Amino acid sequence: EIVMTQSPATLSVSPGERATLSCRASQSIGSNLAWYQQKVGQAPRLLIYGASTRATDIPARFSGSGSGTEFTLTISSLQSEDFVVYYCQQYKIWPPFTFGPGTKVDFK
């Protein structure tokens, strides 16, 4: 099973600042990496797939990069609604399609 790790566990930033979230896979997954945003009480929302392709209707301030084992989600200028939890997931190898433990972005 591929193990996904995310860092940091909590990221404290101010509105308008840039946020950089990291995700690492225990073995190479090419570009089969997705990022999700989850607000409290809601289902996850797909932000990025293929490591760098924004999903439908996702604002341009969200961008993804990386390949192999190291990946990054960047939020260029944090809006108030962005202060929630973010998960990465690999979909290269089954079983299973593993998620990272999440990064919570909160107010500095």
Added chain:
Amino acid sequence: EVQLVQSGAEVKESGESLKISCKTSGYSFTTYWIGWVRQMPGKGLECVGIIYPGDSDTRYSPSFQGQVTISVDKSISTAYLQWSSLKASDTAMYYCARLGRTLYQLPPGNWGQGTLVTVSS
């Protein structure tokens, strides 16, 4: 518009059986993989398993193999997740989600609203 609508919250006792549903619309049900994801209270996301409705090819995460059953009813474009004997540790929110046409093509992109399962001991 792609939609996945899940059945309502359930409260059960340990040892009871349960089947929750995920009704889909807005796309060809038989040509996309569907998956189930568990989220225990205050915790992260875990893949339960996936199914290809076209031929009912079903794959389970090792942690859930033998613990749940995933199935579909093609006639009503609906996927199911069921337990034969619930445990308190099954208490969680369960989401269904649509993946790609092939297994490694796309991650879960469209999600149901979630079904909260509460099991009392």
